[in-house]
Amino acid sequence: QSVLTQPPSASGTPGQRVTISCSGSSSNIGDNTVAWYQQVPGTTPKLLIYRNNQRPSGVPDRFSGSKSGTSASLAISGLQSEDESDYYCAAWDDSLYGWVFGGGTKLTVL
Amino acid sequence: EVLLVESGGGLVQPGGSLRLSCAASGFAFNKYWMTWVRQAPGKGLEWVAHIHPDGSEKSFVDSVKGRFTISRDNSKSCLHLQMYSLRAEDTAKYYCAKGGISTPWVAMDVWGTGTTVIVSS
Numbered sequence: 001q002s003v004l005t006q007p008p009s010a011s012g013t014p015g016q017r018v019t020i021s022c023s024g025s026s027s028n029i030g031d032n033t034v035a036w037y038q039q040v041p042g043t044t045p046k047l048l049i050y051r052n053n054q055r056p057s058g059v060p061d062r063f064s065g066s067k068s069g070t071s072a073s074l075a076i077s078g079l080q081s082e083d084e085s086d087y088y089c090a091a092w093d094d095s096l097y098g099w100v101f102g103g104g105t106k107l108t109v110l
Numbered sequence: 111e112v113l114l115v116e117s118g119g120g121l122v123q124p125g126g127s128l129r130l131s132c133a134a135s136g137f138a139f140n141k142y143w144m145t146w147v148r149q150a151p152g153k154g155l156e157w158v159a160h161i162h163p164d165g166s167e168k169s170f171v172d173s174v175k176g177r178f179t180i181s182r183d184n185s186k187s188c189l190h191l192q193m194y195s196l197r198a199e200d201t202a203k204y205y206c207a208k209g210g211i212s213t214p215w216v217a218m219d220v221w222g223t224g225t226t227v228i229v230s231s
């Protein structure tokens with residue numbers, strides 16, 4: 001049981017906009033910034049978004065993040081087949097004094 | 111180029127021990143928090159432990175407290191995870207990841223390719 005809650009799956013067609021939600025609590029998302037990771041199965045997680053909505057260099061601006069209260073979301077616009085991957089949200093947890101992750105969302109591009 | 115390369119994984123019996131290492135290059139290792147994250151087969155990511163740039167502060171997820179230790183050798187740009195009393199539920203791919211400079215709550219931006227630990231008789 002992950003501390004952060006994500007939907008197990010999401011889907012969309014090429015060109016569509018898809019959002020993935022991440023729900024937490026006051027000790028993690030409510031009090032700290034959120035990061036998002038993309039992981040193609042069998043490969044290393046890649047940082048997609050940090051500090052709620054910042055993109056590392058090289059990440060397309062099709063990917064955007066937002067946070068409100070104890071929830072966050074990742075939006076992917078102009079969906080492409082290469083976006084088919086697992087996506088994880090993460091946040092620092094003040095109570096655990098460590099990082100907590102969501103259970104991951106498997107994105108399928110139909 | 112920032113690189114993290116883990117090693118030391120393998121098959122170990124329940125109750126056994128294993129020491130993982132992570133060789134870092136391409137950045138000032140001694141200035142960054144470093145973290146271990148694991149992923150059980152078919153499961154999500156789980157933070158395991160982290161360590162302060164100078165090794166003075168360490169923190170662990172509850173499930174490994176008292177069984178795992180984390181250390182670093184800044185002279186060799188190397189991170190370690192010593193695992194004792196291993197259990198079947200410790201079976202996972204273990205990743206080392208680079209954190210921030212000043213605080214542990216900066217997102218891990220670079221991850222290694224991971225090393226696999228299998229705990230089984």
